[in-house]
Amino acid sequence: MSTIFTKIINKEIPADIVYESDNVLAFRDINPQAPVHILIIPKIEIPTIKEIKGSEHAVLLGEMYDAANEIAKKEGIAEEGFRLVFNCGNNAGQEVYHIHMHLLGGRKMTWPPG
Numbered sequence: 001m002s003t004i005f006t007k008i009i010n011k012e013i014p015a016d017i018v019y020e021s022d023n024v025l026a027f028r029d030i031n032p033q034a035p036v037h038i039l040i041i042p043k044i045e046i047p048t049i050k051e052i053k054g055s056e057h058a059v060l061l062g063e064m065y066d067a068a069n070e071i072a073k074k075e076g077i078a079e080e081g082f083r084l085v086f087n088c089g090n091n092a093g094q095e096v097y098h099i100h101m102h103l104l105g106g107r108k109m110t111w112p113p114g
């Protein structure tokens, strides 16, 4: 089932887009948890990380990590460090069932996460 992220991909609702390629889109999180909080998503609909198969999605995931590195540099957080997070399912607090990599930076992170 499509989510609000498909509407963002199709430009049906606005988002603060910071990166776009044929397969990947990245935009600022509407409820940022750090000075830099960007969501990096595939343009194809994949509900959760449980649906990921290395044989099928390795290149796509590689593109998402390339995008994260490029954006981190552009946002000026690459040197100090940043966090990449995929929430998967209820216990992890996943709210939108279209996989998305959270790129968080611009402040010192704590560990373990809540």
Ligand code: AMP
Residues within 6 Å of the ligand: 004, 015, 027, 028, 029, 030, 031, 032, 039, 086, 087, 093, 094, 095, 096, 097
């Ligand atoms: P998760 O809890 O991992 O599913 O994360 C979903 C994220 O999507 C949350 O951090 C939300 O703030 C963010 N979000 C939801 N709707 C939008 C939107 N329209 N534009 C930008 N970010 C959104």
